Amino acid sequence: MKILLVLFFVLISIKASEDTFELESFSIMFENDATVKTDFSYTHGGRLSLLYFRGDTKDSLFNIPFTAYEQTSNYISLAYSNQMYTPSNIEKIYLVKNDRPYAGYSFIELGLHQASKNTLDSLTLELGMIGQATDMDALQRVIHNFIGTKKVCGWKYQLKDEYIFQLNYLHKDRFNYKNFYGYENDLISYYGVNLGNKSIKASGGALYRIGYNIINDFGVNSMNEANYASVPSKPKSSRNTKSDTSFFLNLSAGINLIARDIFLDGNTFKDSHSTNKKFFTAYIMAGLTYRYKQYKIDFFHNYYTEDYEQRDLYREYRGYSSLNFTYNF
Numbered sequence: 001m002k003i004l005l006v007l008f009f010v011l012i013s014i015k016a017s018e019d020t021f022e023l024e025s026f027s028i029m030f031e032n033d034a035t036v037k038t039d040f041s042y043t044h045g046g047r048l049s050l051l052y053f054r055g056d057t058k059d060s061l062f063n064i065p066f067t068a069y070e071q072t073s074n075y076i077s078l079a080y081s082n083q084m085y086t087p088s089n090i091e092k093i094y095l096v097k098n099d100r101p102y103a104g105y106s107f108i109e110l111g112l113h114q115a116s117k118n119t120l121d122s123l124t125l126e127l128g129m130i131g132q133a134t135d136m137d138a139l140q141r142v143i144h145n146f147i148g149t150k151k152v153c154g155w156k157y158q159l160k161d162e163y164i165f166q167l168n169y170l171h172k173d174r175f176n177y178k179n180f181y182g183y184e185n186d187l188i189s190y191y192g193v194n195l196g197n198k199s200i201k202a203s204g205g206a207l208y209r210i211g212y213n214i215i216n217d218f219g220v221n222s223m224n225e226a227n228y229a230s231v232p233s234k235p236k237s238s239r240n241t242k243s244d245t246s247f248f249l250n251l252s253a254g255i256n257l258i259a260r261d262i263f264l265d266g267n268t269f270k271d272s273h274s275t276n277k278k279f280f281t282a283y284i285m286a287g288l289t290y291r292y293k294q295y296k297i298d299f300f301h302n303y304y305t306e307d308y309e310q311r312d313l314y315r316e317y318r319g320y321s322s323l324n325f326t327y328n329f
Contacts, residue, residue, distance in 0.1 A: 022053055022235075022329075023052055024051040024052060024053045024075065024235055024236075024329060025051045025230065025326055025327060025328045025329060026049070026050055027047070027048075027049045027051075027230065027324060027325065028047070028048055028049075028324070028325045029045070029047040029049070029223065029323070029324045030045070030322070030323045031045035031046070031083075031222060031321065031323075032045075032143075032321060033319060033320040034321075035301070035321040036303075036319040036320060036321060038318050038319060038320075039086070040087060040088045040090065040318070041085060041086070041088075041307070042084075042085055042224065042318075043085065043086050043140075043320070044083065044084045044139075044140065044143065045081065045082065045083040045084075045223045045224075046081065046082050046083075047079055047223055048080050048081075049077060049079035049228070050077065050078045051075055051076075051113075051228075052075060052076045052077070052078075053073055053074065053075050053235040054073070054074040054075070054076070071117075072114055072115060073115045073116075073233065073234050073235055074112075074115075075113040075231060076110070076111065077110070077111035077113060077228050077231075078108070078109070078110060079111075079228070080106075081107055081223060082105065082106045082107075082134065082139070083104070083105045083136075083223065084102075084103065084105070084139070084140055085100065085101075085105075086100075086102055086140075086152070087099035087101070087154065088100075090152045090154065091151065091152075091153055092153060092154055093153040093154060094154075095154070095157045095273065097273070098275075098310070099275070099310070100264060100275050100308055101157060101159050101263075101272065102137070102154055102158035103136075103158055103263045104130065104131065104132075104134035104136025104137065104139075105129070105130050105134060105136070105198075106129055106134040107127060107128025107164060107166075108126070108127055108128065109124055109126050109127075109228075110125045110127075111123065111124035111125075111228050112124075113228065113231045115218070115233050116233065117233050118173060118233070119172065119173055119174070120170075120171070120172040120231055120233075121170070121171050121172075122168075122169070122170040122171075122231070123168070123169050124168045124170075125165075125167055126164060126165070126166035126167075126168070126196065126198065127163075127166075128163070128164040128166075128198075129162070129163055130161070130164055130198075130262060130267075131158065131159055131160050132161055133161050136155075136158075137155035137158065140152055140155075157273060159262070159263075159266065159267055159273070160267050160270045160272050162197070162269075162270065164198045164262075166194065166195070166196030166197070166198045167195050168192065168193070168194045168195075169192055171191055171192065172188055172218045172219075173188070173190075174187070174188045175188075183210050183212065184210070184211065184213065184214045184248070185209060185210040186209055186214060187206060187207070187209075188207040188208075188209070189204075189206045190206070190207075190254075191203065191204040197262065199258065199260055200258075200259040201258040201259060201261070202256070203225070203256045203257070204254060204255060205252060205253055205283075206252065206253065206254070207219045207221065207250060207285075208251045208252070209249065209289075210248060211248025211249055211289075212246065212247050213241050213243055213246040214246065214248050215230075215237060215289075215296070216233050217230050217233065217237055218230075218232075218233070219250070219252075220250065220289065220298045220300075222300075222302050222320075222322045224302075225252075225283060225285070230296070236328070244292060244293045245292055246290070246291035246296075247288070247291075248288070249288060250285065250286065250287045250288065250289060250298070250300055251284075251285070251286055252283075252285040252286075253282070253284045253285070254282065254283055255282045256281045256282070257279065257280060258278070258280070258307075259279070261277055261307075264308050275309065276308055277308050278306060278307050278309070281304060281305050281307050282305045283302060283303065283304035285301065285302045285303075286301055287299050287300020287301060294328040294329070295325075295328075296324075296326040296327075297324065297325055297326075298322070298323070298324040298326075299321070299322070299324075300322050301320075301321050301322075302319055302320055302321070302322060304318060
């Protein structure tokens, strides 16, 4: 994990292309299931991210015309993230074979994003590590001591160390509608593909937003769904609004078709604990966004369907909350 942190800050210190790119925004995201009182499965996530823009152009980042008559904005994102996954009962000191394995994941992410008025294409590369080297067991002990919850006993059975190479593609379309009883509203649909030794899956869904002075961007999603958050259609979109304040409701739903998930299928080339994974999952999300000038905060709850066969460990629901702070330069 230390190597990943060093590499992340090295990437930050390198100018993207001889002063061509300028800093657009800085974000901090926290995700945890303490607010929905489940404390199992995907239980924690954190991300630090920077977004740079290259101005307006009619050429793509790959020197291929994007849309013949439509101006586009190109962005580069850099992020450091970590996530942790735990079984249903974290107090057991022995291996529970019909439950999911403990797993920690730390990674850096480099993304290329191309946005027009109503479309976004994103290509991101994840380089990371799964296993004991991530020190996620120590982080969870610190979190649980801080919030005064259960002691975690089974991290000795976590997935083995494995380097991760992951490539993700995402496409979004935004549809603006007439005001609804005086409130602005839009719909953002998406589809994407993830390929790598972390996961192989296809996904799709939509985000509906309604409220006052909606930001001209492509919405916020969790770390697990719809990739990088808050890519604007044009640089400085958060400042080019009719007032300094924005407030709106976010409602989202989506599906995933999963061929492989290392957190459920186990290590790629090593003998490790695994589960009977579900090949189809779905999720819903509801939350609020508030912006004042260049400051923005997003808070939302995520609920998702059973992602593996739990047998006698069935829970009625699973979920987590996401909190995202963004400063727009």
